[in-house]
């Protein structure tokens with residue numbers, strides 16, 4: 001039986017798995033019901049963990065935690081995900097510095113890689129059933145602009161799901177692989193990939209089976225969900241009463257869903273009616289109004305495009321065709337803007353939902369050793385360098401360098417008699433080290449004590465075809481060496497992955513203390529979020545300054561308790577906060593109820609705003 | 611803590627661009643020990659061969675040592691070498707072969723990156739022909755007149771920038787950069803002709819290379835002025 005490596009598109013909203021058949025065709029693998037897409041949704045409830053369609057059905061079940069868009073949290077620290085967390089309706093807590101979703105029924109916290117793993121495992125099972133053979137190797141796609149930590153976290157997700165991830169490739173590149181293969185055309189292609197959460201742009205030269213990535217750029221915070229939010233904000237601005245109802249997360253969810261529906265409808269007709277009877281909300285949305293709302297996003301995508309073109313040393317006119325990928329490229333305003341920018345035909349005939357997975361399957365096939373006619377020459381998306389004196393970044397490998405890549409540079413000491421040299425490895429485009437991402441630090445010791453500026457320390461960066469970076473420092477006179485293979489500063493180490501593998505699907509042990517802590521932290525986070533929202537909303541007319549001060553202080557004590565491991569303490573502090581905010585909650589509840597009752601009035605005021 | 615400091619970039623040393631840690635000299639196959647000459651792949655046992663330390667970027671890509679290169683030939687050569695050496699085409703090979711392909715493919719990429727850009731290529735070429743390791747080196751000497759000219763231009767640029775905006779400043783800089791780039795390309799032809807004639811040792815070549823060096827240097831100063839305009843806008 002042939003070894004099969006599958007290609008997986010692990011998307012923000014949907015995921016898919018594809019493989020290359022014996023006859024050379026690439027095929028997306030359906031589930032038992034014949035569906036190709038799997039919603040990237042995980043539902044946690046007392047009676048079990050659900051993934052995909054059945055998880056999505058639970059969205060309004062108050063007993064269930066429904067996790068979606070977890071990709072936005074992937075490979076980032078708790079602190080880095082602040083703005084994401086605000087727009088998510090499920091609880092996300094700080095678990096050893098990483099964001100995590102509490103799963104009280106199973107007594108654990110789920111980190112983004114573990115959530116990703118649940119989705120991946122579902123796809124793996126689907127593929128195994130379909131192919132009637134074990135599937136243990138995969139190529140997984142990520143947005144081009146994912147940094148090292150985000151890529152590593154995606155790999156961890158694969159490992160937890162029992163998949164050996166042979167390669168992480170960029171989504172737009174995958175799309176081009178599928179497209180280029182399908183069309184058989186050579187030339188320079190621009191790939192414009194606008195999905196639910198991320199925007200990616202790539203420039204690819206396709207020549208006789210060689211796919212050379214010339215440049216990539218993108219924005220990990222730009223996608224269809226931003227447009228939905230922009231619509232909701234506009235509605236809220238126009239309807240102050242709706243705004244106060246929208247303090248409740250279910251209301252926000254409802255509005256967002258309605259906004260998305262309206263947005264999608266606008267790609268078919270010039271105007272849509274929007275009505276949410278439950279909120280007494282009725283309005284209409286026109287294309288031109290919608291276009292005005294997304295115009296800032298259009299500008300942002302085009303400035304990424306310009307950056308990539310200039311990195312690739314090309315002008316828009318050099319591009320032979322533009323490939324559109326991702327659900328949000330169905331948005332007419334974007335099609336129009338891209339067509340105007342390049343003045344070239346747009347290729348959107350390939351199903352934008354499927355191409356990324358199909359391309360991943362092509363690369364999977366190459367890496368299974370079966371295909372020598374195709375080759376993908378990929379680049380590193382971000383610059384890599386080290387910190388030099390004064391906290392300045394010295395770049396060794398600039399972004400968009402084709403990999404594998406090697407670079408060497410000589411450095412020297414700053415202080416007379418200096419025997420240790422600190423090598424601080426950085427990723428990013430900023431001048432100052434502190435503004436870039438720290439990938440690793442290590443020390444080269446045993447440098448001969450010489451006057452400053454005399455030792456010759458050669459630093460070598462080697463990136464392999466997987467994008468893994470190895471940094472070596474060598475003192476040339478003595479030959480003393482030191483090196484590090486970059487483990488990102490965020491992410492799981494090998495042992496973590498192993499133990500997670502063991503744990504993942506066996507029952508978590510009944511540990512009362514952990515359980516208490518999980519419950520308490522979940523509760524605490526919910527109360528904190530609600531309080532934070534309430535404080536933002538109310539003025540000193542409802543809440544005297546002294547009370548506000550007291551609440552703030554109690555929030556601080558609670559946060560401190562949450563950093564510890566004592567569940568009881570967290571619970572007590574939460575209760576204390578609850579008591580302090582009780583009167584406030586009542587006052588707000590009254591206000592929100594009276595707003596809800598005056599829903600009819602609201603719909604009149606909120607008339608059409610074209 | 612006083613003896614631990616951040617590495618400082620070594621300004622006094624020329625930076626090595628060519629890797630020098632090849633384990634094998636490139637005439638006998640590391641695997642079957644038969645003669646391989648300059649072949650990328652051993653004709654007897656079909657194993658890829660590591661590039662020896664004597665291999666320059668031109669020979670790595672199998673191209674003649676010239677300043678003017680046909681971009682299509684360059685890309686074709688690059689793709690051919692990538693097919694031979696890219697690690698993705700060697701996933702099932704031994705560890706030893708994988709490490710050779712990693713090193714070779716990295717060098718193929720570096721060679722292509724350097725030779726693709728005409729100005730980087732010219733820097734590399736000069737170092738190669740003069741037998742010195744090359745690298746774009748900002749500190750290369752410019753005559754004081756040339757420096758004065760640049761200073762004046764910088765002032766002019768700044769006043770244009772504030773009075774008429776970036777487009778005007780860019781346009782003004784272009785009127786100086788464009789002729790220099792034309793001169794540089796003209797040097798390419800001249801020097802290639804000298805290389806092709808047997809007159810390699812001659813004084814003429816060495817002088818032509820010096821002139822090219824200075825033009826490249828001047829251009830890189832001017833490019834910086836231009837870059838600042840772009841960054842400002």
Ligand SMILES: Nc1ncnc2c1ncn2[C@@H]1O[C@H](COP(=O)(O)OP(=O)(O)OP(=O)(O)O)[C@@H](O)[C@H]1O
Pocket residue numbers: 010011012013014071194195196197198199223224225260263264265267325326327328329330331332352353
């Ligand atoms: N007709 C349409 N007009 C505008 N937007 C649309 C349309 N159809 C789908 N979308 C948007 O496309 C987005 C989903 O796109 P896609 O499935 O490519 O994202 P994803 O792959 O899950 O996310 P990402 O690539 O960011 O990880 C959603 O925001 C959806 O609202």
Ligand SMILES: [Mg+2]
Pocket residue numbers: 011012171195196326356
């Ligand atoms: Mg996608």
